[in-house]
Amino acid sequence: MAIKDDKLHLLIVDDEADIRDILQFNLENEGYEVDMAESAEQALETLSDKHKLIILDVMMGGMSGFRMAERLRKSGNDTPIIFITAKDTENDMLTGFSIGADDYISKPFSIKEVIARVRSIVKRTYKPDAAASNSTIEVNTLLVDLDKKEVLIDDNIIDLTKTEYGILLLLLENQNRIFSREDILNKVWTDGEIVLERTVDVHIARLRKKLGNYGDCIVNRTGYGYTFNQGK
Template structure:
């Protein structure tokens, strides 16, 4: 099934360029020239939003915040001429999944869009394999984690986070992606909840704690160099 992308920018030339190239890459593309129009056009069939930050009326940041507060977890790539660390961190804190400064390379946008869509599909894909790394075994069929043949006592959420990271490895999963997959639409769960569970999980993994890596400003990934599914 073809992925559907919503491009939102008040510069029509940018919308035209992105639409042309994304469609050439095999995507179905809808265009909106304001956040207000985008909210009207956005449907459950869209898989990604490419969203300009600085627009007349509602800003891209405000639109993203509105979507996240309503429980919508669709991946968002921000496009912006504001290229400072604070702006980037603001984008991620509001639920953005990637951030590309203007002027941008079309090839970079296409590559980032593809990577984000792949990552999002991994989050929603059930894990049906056993992952082995040295003496560490993550067995999704029995919901058990073993280290040197001894079972590690994990809570349900801790196991779900670890197995999700194993499935997605080496891709980075954002806190929003982890929240969406593990906690679903529970609006009372905060990003900090993921960090707390990761901290507890690392303690229980002992010598393997370091395989869970935090990529600052992005999220978490599992650093398993020689993992293999069984």
């Protein structure tokens, strides 16, 4: 069964095409997005912030996996690494871990074992951005569905214009922060349209009316601007 991670990117580095292919096939079946490199030198050019795990062969022509890992760690790159190698001596394992490896798998390996270890490291090290993972904003019975761009109160959809929705979202995402009329104009009206500050007051008055009791949470701090305050 495919994992629930939303296409996490992995980088496989191995100079044996057969191993790259079998790892790619099985990990993609598990729901991962897999990039491949046939050398450490190519991997260093391919590696980017999107990669959340590196599966790295130790013995390769040119730069070794150990050397690549050392360069990454010295540069401050802390992307998790699983070493895969034909060597399984204690000294080799200690070398790998001392460099900063997160795991070590000996050849020949079981695909199930590789998948299990990948899952374990991803679960332990990958922390999705909180803002990106939240698809709703809730204040008691007021709910904003960010994916559908809908606002509901007591499960009833509130019909807002694009501008009203933009103002509400700005205030909800920054509760208790005061936005001047100019701030709201700059953040909500982004198409270059020339709008008077008074227009903000008109839209907020309409928004308050549509929100019913929640409209009272949109507070005007005289001389400063507007804020969303649940305690109002």
